[in-house]
Amino acid sequence: MTASVDAPWQAAGARADIADGDRREVELENGELVLLVGAEGRVFACAADCPHQDSPLCDGIVQGRLLTCPLHFWQWDLNDGSPVGLAELPLRVFEIREVDGQILVRMDD
Numbered sequence: 001m002t003a004s005v006d007a008p009w010q011a012a013g014a015r016a017d018i019a020d021g022d023r024r025e026v027e028l029e030n031g032e033l034v035l036l037v038g039a040e041g042r043v044f045a046c047a048a049d050c051p052h053q054d055s056p057l058c059d060g061i062v063q064g065r066l067l068t069c070p071l072h073f074w075q076w077d078l079n080d081g082s083p084v085g086l087a088e089l090p091l092r093v094f095e096i097r098e099v100d101g102q103i104l105v106r107m108d109d
């Protein structure tokens with residue numbers, strides 16, 4: 001059975017491919033890069049690059065629901081992208097859902 005999805009939802013790969021601690025950069029059908037992060041038994045989707053100086057967050061550190069940029073150690077809560085500790089800017093996060101084992105990321109303009 002093929003998933004039927006609304007236009008803003010973009011396919012981002014198989015849920016089974018993302019384990020806790022994984023960070024995987026994915027290019028969506030619309031050409032946007034997002035980072036999928038496995039944490040606490042869930043998958044989160046966020047911007048692929050750091051809002052500070054665009055460092056790739058695929059090299060970031062995952063601890064619980066916190067993602068840490070490896071360059072200057074800004075941290076965010078993956079649940080809502082809110083800054084933690086040193087971080088001065090929020091991280092863009094995206095709503096996701098799972099349909100038939102596939103991760104879909106909501107991309108609103």
Ligand code: FES
Nearest residue numbers: 050052053069072
């Ligand atoms: S580039 Fe990420 S914290 Fe500076």
